[in-house]
Amino acid sequence: MKLVWVLFKKELMESARNFKWLWVPIVFIVLGLTEPLTAYYLPDILNSVGDLPEGAVIEIPPPSAGEVFMSTISQFNMIGVLVIVLGFMGIISGERKSGTAAMVLVKPVSYNAYILSKWGGSLLLIWVSYILGMLSSWYYINLLFENIPASTFFQTLFIFGMWLTFIMTMLLFFSSLVKASGIAAFATITVSIILSFLSSSLPEKLKWSPSRLSSYVVEIVNGEGWSGDITAAMMVAGVLCLLLLLLTPFLFKNKELS
Amino acid sequence: MNVLEVTSLEKKYKEKHAVKGVTFDLKKGNCTALIGPNGAGKTTTLNMLAGLITPTSGRFNTLENTRDIRSIIGYLPQYPSFFEWMTGMEYLTFSGEITGLSRKESKRRSEELINLVNLSEGENRRISHYSGGMKQRLGIAQSLIHQPELVILDEPVSALDPFGRREVLDLLNDLKEQTTILFSTHILNDAEQVCDDVLFLYNGELIEQGPLNDIKKRHHTSSLKLSFDDNASRYREVLREIPWIKQVKEKGESLIIEVEELKRDRMRLFTLISEGGWPVTKFESREQSLEDLFMKVMR
Numbered sequence: 001m002k003l004v005w006v007l008f009k010k011e012l013m014e015s016a017r018n019f020k021w022l023w024v025p026i027v028f029i030v031l032g033l034t035e036p037l038t039a040y041y042l043p044d045i046l047n048s049v050g051d052l053p054e055g056a057v058i059e060i061p062p063p064s065a066g067e068v069f070m071s072t073i074s075q076f077n078m079i080g081v082l083v084i085v086l087g088f089m090g091i092i093s094g095e096r097k098s099g100t101a102a103m104v105l106v107k108p109v110s111y112n113a114y115i116l117s118k119w120g121g122s123l124l125l126i127w128v129s130y131i132l133g134m135l136s137s138w139y140y141i142n143l144l145f146e147n148i149p150a151s152t153f154f155q156t157l158f159i160f161g162m163w164l165t166f167i168m169t170m171l172l173f174f175s176s177l178v179k180a181s182g183i184a185a186f187a188t189i190t191v192s193i194i195l196s197f198l199s200s201s202l203p204e205k206l207k208w209s210p211s212r213l214s215s216y217v218v219e220i221v222n223g224e225g226w227s228g229d230i231t232a233a234m235m236v237a238g239v240l241c242l243l244l245l246l247l248t249p250f251l252f253k254n255k256e257l258s
Numbered sequence: 259m260n261v262l263e264v265t266s267l268e269k270k271y272k273e274k275h276a277v278k279g280v281t282f283d284l285k286k287g288n289c290t291a292l293i294g295p296n297g298a299g300k301t302t303t304l305n306m307l308a309g310l311i312t313p314t315s316g317r318f319n320t321l322e323n324t325r326d327i328r329s330i331i332g333y334l335p336q337y338p339s340f341f342e343w344m345t346g347m348e349y350l351t352f353s354g355e356i357t358g359l360s361r362k363e364s365k366r367r368s369e370e371l372i373n374l375v376n377l378s379e380g381e382n383r384r385i386s387h388y389s390g391g392m393k394q395r396l397g398i399a400q401s402l403i404h405q406p407e408l409v410i411l412d413e414p415v416s417a418l419d420p421f422g423r424r425e426v427l428d429l430l431n432d433l434k435e436q437t438t439i440l441f442s443t444h445i446l447n448d449a450e451q452v453c454d455d456v457l458f459l460y461n462g463e464l465i466e467q468g469p470l471n472d473i474k475k476r477h478h479t480s481s482l483k484l485s486f487d488d489n490a491s492r493y494r495e496v497l498r499e500i501p502w503i504k505q506v507k508e509k510g511e512s513l514i515i516e517v518e519e520l521k522r523d524r525m526r527l528f529t530l531i532s533e534g535g536w537p538v539t540k541f542e543s544r545e546q547s548l549e550d551l552f553m554k555v556m557r
Contacts, residue, residue, distance in 0.1 A: 003356060007356065010341070014341065099337065099338070099339035100339050100340065100341055103335070103338060103400070106310060106331075107356050107357045108358065109328075109356050109357075256311040
């Protein structure tokens, strides 16, 4: 356990020194801000830049708080996921390629500890950035639109956070299997797209699929409340993360490090 | 006492049989050089010992029954790569901590090693600003951090300039007192300077092994070198006729003469020279260098 802590601290120090602790939170905060701000100021923006003929009247119905919140989530689901995948695709493959993984693993270091510290280090950064992004979005929605109740906010935060956790765990898994980081990124994105596609074409059969999590967020935001399907999908996502976490060191151990 | 006993270690790749049944022992406190040309399988062998790649077959036994062979081995790869964003001191402390030392202990040990490898002026600089020689010394320091029973160094001097080479070789000479060393090289001169035992690896096979002196004796040839003013080839013909001379080679204006027994035949040659009044400018008996030996053994 002490070993995990030492390696975990190294991960945090590394992401601080290469400024990941700066830019990842900034990206999420900016993503969180832009949706409520652009939605609110859209009419003004159109008025000032749009070359509208004299007397033209454009009525844009102001979106509801829920709609703005949902579009923030979908930003996180696109750009946020992309940032995570691109930012962490080399988390193991990069170290393996450069040879630093060999330098660490030639010491009596357990593979479990190595993988677990990477998982912990990356997820801490992701969750902190994600929470900051969500909070800034929530703040401006409450300021510029109607209030979103705290329970809705936290349930959404929790459900969508699980999806991000699942993506990161999958990325870690693929990154440990290949030497080229790009392949890890490609595999993660492909699998998540396939999962989303499957669960949207077979919504009844795949209620428990982790890829449904982002669509369950809609139910929460619309005030439909927490359903059994959400619990099932959360459980499945959690169990899959756990399985991947157990499988990763096992497969990684059989890889040749040089 | 053997720190490590390796028995018929094999590594097969799809397209190459890299290591073919290598068997050897490493005696405690000895310095052993693994010598062989590029592509002989040196790095593959060392990587298997360090646990970085899995052998196709074969096994190794350690002195005590160690659960994890990595805890008794310190390893420096051929091209060590560090977390370049760390300082030298941070890297050593980190290396110590992941081998199970406490933070305090690891700090103390790191300071010790920094002095040993002469890195004091760079200890608080980022490794990305280090020179090749400094990185190599840091690499050696990190391999020693947990006071391993066996230190494995893969080509520790090949990439260094003459000064760096000298430094690292001196360092190895000091280390010999404290621990067992196995290092690979293709520069024979280096091996000759520090090691007691040698392993000759060629095409994945160990073709010769043992104490350096024994091997030298085993492949000993007695040869003498005669330099002439001119006309060396004329004397070559004369020497060829003599039964106790095994071989005569001409090299410029000198002759290299292989004899049966150095002491006796040296006297005989002196007699020949003085009786015939040969225009000899230089007479030397040649000691066989490891390089000659290597060439001979490889053939």
